[in-house]
Amino acid sequence: xxxxxxxxxxxxxxxxxxxxxxxxxxxxxxxxxxxxxxxxxxxxxxxxxxxxxxxxxxxxxxxxxxxxxxxxxxxxxxxxxxxxxxxxxxxxxxxxxxxxxxxxxxxxxxxxxxxxxxxxxxxxxxxxxxxxxxxxxxxxxxxxxxxxxxxxxxxxxxxxxxxxxxxxxxxxxxxxxxxxxxxxxxxxxxxxxxxxxxxxxxxxxxxxxx
Amino acid sequence: xxxxxxxxxxxxxxxxxxxxxxxxxxxxxxxxxxxxxxxxxxxxxxxxxxxxxxxxxxxxxxxxxxxxxxxxxxxxxxxxxxxxxxxxxxxxxxxxxxxxxxxxxxxxxxxxxxxxxxxxxxxxxxxxxxxxxxxxxxxxxxxxxxxxxxxxxxxxxxxxxxxxxxxxxxxxxxxxxxxxxxxxxxxxxxxxxxxxxxxxxxxxxxxxxxxxxxxxxxxxxxxxxxxxxxxxxxxxxxxxxxxxxxxxxxxxxxxxxxxxxxxxxxxxxxxxxxxxxxxxxxxxxxxxxxxxxxxxxxxxxxxxxxxxxxxxxxxxxxxxxxxxxxxxxxxxxxxxxxxxxxxxxxxxxxxxxxxxxxxxxxxxxxxxxxxxxxxxxxxxxxxx
Numbered sequence: 001x002x003x004x005x006x007x008x009x010x011x012x013x014x015x016x017x018x019x020x021x022x023x024x025x026x027x028x029x030x031x032x033x034x035x036x037x038x039x040x041x042x043x044x045x046x047x048x049x050x051x052x053x054x055x056x057x058x059x060x061x062x063x064x065x066x067x068x069x070x071x072x073x074x075x076x077x078x079x080x081x082x083x084x085x086x087x088x089x090x091x092x093x094x095x096x097x098x099x100x101x102x103x104x105x106x107x108x109x110x111x112x113x114x115x116x117x118x119x120x121x122x123x124x125x126x127x128x129x130x131x132x133x134x135x136x137x138x139x140x141x142x143x144x145x146x147x148x149x150x151x152x153x154x155x156x157x158x159x160x161x162x163x164x165x166x167x168x169x170x171x172x173x174x175x176x177x178x179x180x181x182x183x184x185x186x187x188x189x190x191x192x193x194x195x196x197x198x199x200x201x202x203x204x205x206x207x208x209x210x
Numbered sequence: 211x212x213x214x215x216x217x218x219x220x221x222x223x224x225x226x227x228x229x230x231x232x233x234x235x236x237x238x239x240x241x242x243x244x245x246x247x248x249x250x251x252x253x254x255x256x257x258x259x260x261x262x263x264x265x266x267x268x269x270x271x272x273x274x275x276x277x278x279x280x281x282x283x284x285x286x287x288x289x290x291x292x293x294x295x296x297x298x299x300x301x302x303x304x305x306x307x308x309x310x311x312x313x314x315x316x317x318x319x320x321x322x323x324x325x326x327x328x329x330x331x332x333x334x335x336x337x338x339x340x341x342x343x344x345x346x347x348x349x350x351x352x353x354x355x356x357x358x359x360x361x362x363x364x365x366x367x368x369x370x371x372x373x374x375x376x377x378x379x380x381x382x383x384x385x386x387x388x389x390x391x392x393x394x395x396x397x398x399x400x401x402x403x404x405x406x407x408x409x410x411x412x413x414x415x416x417x418x419x420x421x422x423x424x425x426x427x428x429x430x431x432x433x434x435x436x437x438x439x440x441x442x443x444x445x446x447x448x449x450x451x452x453x454x455x456x457x458x459x460x461x462x463x464x465x466x467x468x469x470x471x472x473x474x475x476x477x478x479x480x481x482x483x484x485x486x487x488x489x490x491x492x493x494x495x496x497x498x499x500x501x502x503x504x505x506x507x508x509x510x511x512x513x514x515x516x517x518x519x520x521x522x523x524x525x526x527x528x529x530x531x532x533x534x535x536x537x538x539x540x541x542x543x544x545x546x547x548x549x550x551x552x553x554x555x556x557x558x559x560x561x562x563x564x565x566x567x568x569x570x571x572x573x574x575x576x577x578x579x580x581x582x583x584x585x586x587x588x589x590x591x592x593x594x
Contacts, residue, residue, distance in 0.1 A: 016334060024415040182401055186408030194416060
């Protein structure tokens with residue numbers, strides 16, 4: 001019971017760090033989608049579901065591999081590099097998808113809708129960010145007595161961090177404008193460059209130094 | 211820039227002197243300390259700066275033109291700032307590059323461009339993410355507290371006009387933009403004006419995620435003429451390459467080809483951040499629709515794309531307007547006018563201009579003037 005509560009509190013305590021590391025990828029994408037007619041929670045739900053899937057998948061992996069994943073720098077670099085390459089690819093795809101803004105009504109400028117898979121995939125790959133709180137959670141989960149215990153720990157870690165993501169629904173109430181969409185699209189591109197660089201650094205380092 | 215302008219009749223010499231008198235008194239006050247110093251170079255530099263600043267203000271009063279004369283000050287500031295700054299760096303540490311040990315000990319002079327990136331980390335964790343010292347020290351007088359205080363005072367007085375009367379970096383591009391007679395590249399997609407907002411969003415988000423002043427580490431073109439992290443790795447070599455490319459691309463070549471301040475218009479996140487204060491600044495520029503010929507001379511003259519066809523049709527400038535006065539000087543029908551918010555557009559445009567200019571020029575003399583005098587002193591010292 002104490003371990004389960006620990007997952008929740010670890011999530012709540014480290015939520016701002018998780019939010020800060022995810023925002024560079026999530027916020028520009030969410031802004032390109034804010035002009036769609038869906039409710040704000042419907043926009044965020046697939047992302048959070050993808051994130052939960054990422055957490056649970058990693059929990060299962062952490063439990064089955066013991067402490068190996070967080071401890072081995074090579075494995076860490078591989079996961080880190082692949083996850084960041086995936087984030088960069090998704091952001092570039094979203095940049096391309098949003099290039100034709102709606103012209104039906106003047107000043108609307110809504111971007112074409114993302115598929116349900118895009119935010120889920122974005123949630124999944126940003127969920128695999130091996131930041132210090134995430135590694136701390138992985139170590140504790142690996143130490144759990146059973147697979148179910150490990151996954152429960154991570155599920156509650158997810159619940160704790162999610163509380164910090166909910167304010168993002170407020171983006172729905174930003175004023176609709178073509179300028180905002182253009183800024184969001186430029187930002188998507190800049191962030192894609194940043195994540196590509198991180199991926200290159202991790203994977204290149206792995207190739208060169210093993 | 212003001213190719214088609216039909217300037218208003220010049221003001222009389224006597225009246226122009228009278229209007230310049232407050233600026234003369236302010237300048238004497240600002241430079242009085244330098245005149246009491248024993249060094250001849252310092253006295254001479256202060257005297258030249260005083261005459262330069264007061265002379266330009268007199269010409270602004272006499273001709274009723276702003277941009278033309280302000281540009282002389284601003285380009286001089288841009289070209290002379292690196293002289294004084296680098297002189298100081300070489301005197302302190304013998305190099306333009308700052309070693310990592312100096313950074314860790316908080317010896318990096320603070321730059322105002324880092325301010326937007328510091329806000330989120332400072333608000334959430336009370337952490338300052340710039341490798342400088344909070345209070346001035348003997349080895350680093352450009353401390354964070356001093357520079358943030360200066361910026362805050364400047365923002366209260368100038369708002370976005372900081373970019374036209376205070377930012378020494380902008381002076382470099384304005385200088386290069388002034389060289390050619392005509393722009394080689396004229397059609398710029400107005401969508402590019404959103405780019406600095408995207409850079410602002412990106413660097414603020416990444417600063418929150420990495421606790422690093424990302425713009426300073428990766429994107430600042432002015433590292434080329436100030437200081438940069440010592441090149442000791444492939445990463446720092448890539449960074450130095452980016453700084454050089456951005457400097458020569460956006461600060462030298464594109465301003466020369468477009469006659470615009472392209473770094474300010476397409477990249478600078480601080481300029482975008484400063485635009486947010488346009489809403490609370492009491493002075494702005496209005497286009498009087500009843501006088502406007504829709505010749506778009508104002509749009510073409512704007513150095514930072516702060517006028518679009520839509521904004522001209524609405525009689526307003528965009529948030530990015532830095533009150534440089536180029537559009538007012540360029541308008542052949544005096545339809546573009548200085549304006550105090552809350553008053554009728556075109557009611558007392560010259561009064562609005564004067565009130566704005568007294569504040570702006572007082573700041574320019576205090577801040578930019580001291581930089582000019584300091585750099586001139588180095589040059590005069592060399593010659594003497």
